[in-house]
Amino acid sequence: MPTTLADRTVPxxxxxxxxxxxxxxxxxxxxxxxxxxxxxxxxxxIKSEAIRAIQQGxxxxxxxxxxxxxxxxxxxxxxxxxxxxxxxxxxxGTLGALTLAMQAxxxxxxxxxxxxxxxxxxxxxxxxxxxxVTYISTYPHFQPDPDxxxxxxxxxxxxxxxxxxxxxxxxxxxxxxxxxxxxxADIRGIWLISDEIYSTFIYDQTHISPxxxxxxxxxxxxxxxxxxxxxxxxxxxxxxxxxxRAMIAIQQATxxxxxxxxxxxxxxxxxxxxxxxxxxxQTKRDWVLANLNPRYEVTKPxxxxxxxxxxxxxxATQFSEKAIQNxxxxxxxxxxxQQDTHFRISYAVDDTTLQRGVEILNSMV
Ligand code: PLP
Numbered sequence: 001m002p003t004t005l006a007d008r009t010v011p012x013x014x015x016x017x018x019x020x021x022x023x024x025x026x027x028x029x030x031x032x033x034x035x036x037x038x039x040x041x042x043x044x045x046i047k048s049e050a051i052r053a054i055q056q057g058x059x060x061x062x063x064x065x066x067x068x069x070x071x072x073x074x075x076x077x078x079x080x081x082x083x084x085x086x087x088x089x090x091x092x093g094t095l096g097a098l099t100l101a102m103q104a105x106x107x108x109x110x111x112x113x114x115x116x117x118x119x120x121x122x123x124x125x126x127x128x129x130x131x132x133v134t135y136i137s138t139y140p141h142f143q144p145d146p147d148x149x150x151x152x153x154x155x156x157x158x159x160x161x162x163x164x165x166x167x168x169x170x171x172x173x174x175x176x177x178x179x180x181x182x183x184x185a186d187i188r189g190i191w192l193i194s195d196e197i198y199s200t201f202i203y204d205q206t207h208i209s210p211x212x213x214x215x216x217x218x219x220x221x222x223x224x225x226x227x228x229x230x231x232x233x234x235x236x237x238x239x240x241x242x243x244x245r246a247m248i249a250i251q252q253a254t255x256x257x258x259x260x261x262x263x264x265x266x267x268x269x270x271x272x273x274x275x276x277x278x279x280x281x282q283t284k285r286d287w288v289l290a291n292l293n294p295r296y297e298v299t300k301p302x303x304x305x306x307x308x309x310x311x312x313x314x315x316a317t318q319f320s321e322k323a324i325q326n327x328x329x330x331x332x333x334x335x336x337x338q339q340d341t342h343f344r345i346s347y348a349v350d351d352t353t354l355q356r357g358v359e360i361l362n363s364m365v
Contacts, residue, residue: 106129
């Protein structure tokens, strides 16, 4: 067959994520700690609002910038938090927002700094744009080091990404580091892309966005994880007006808009209290930390719903394959990292699944 696909498809087709996904599909009833989405359902009030919107005919395109009422609601809330650069776009999930932001910022051969470990899509998106990635290791504590980031900046660097709480580590960046990174972006004239998708799930402190401290910050987030509507594709970004304008123009020519009924329901979701779910995940986090065999080395995660322990021996790929032989799905570190020493478990599952998963892990050391 002639080669008809672009070279840029290769990293997607050969990813380690696909491999684990294929292997786990062979299991009949796996204990699955591999899935990164909430295990609770969308709250009823939010569902009802989406249904109401469909029935009342809100089924056409919205503006590419998004539903005006939802944009205004988010903007008003940012105003209250004294976020200055708060022009808003409604996007198709955090990934839609990240895609637009990177398209608006990165030229081919520009450099993007990524803190390692990272969310799997960051280097893939950079690759689609022909941008170069420089990885900055944050092992073993997973805190970003502003000095290290400063040293990695070259004349080609356009942006760096911060994700706090992080996927796959759950680690929340310390406030002083967030401030220093934000200031660095302004001093060096590069963009800080802040992925704040897990900001609702922070257990030991309050969320602090780098957008509080600097101009060159674009915040990308969504309702996906916070409200369990990953399939609704409802996200948003906010930042300086010229960047948001460019993102709106690109959205017009690509996604057009986020789903109209999801945007309508976002009006209810924005102020919907998710405290009970947050408490539940905090309890699960504490349980996992208390019950993982002490032979697993773990950095305490302050947020999200992930734990990223070190493998007791061998590579994470070998360890994850051994877990699959034991009917357990976990994610090997090299899905999210240039090194293959750790593995990710998601505790966004019911208690029985979590207990069975941790039992299997403990039987493996
Ligand atoms: N960013 C991070 C850090 C994630 O973990 C995920 C999903 O796992 C996404 C973005 C994608 O989010 P969305 O479904 O809102 O596009």
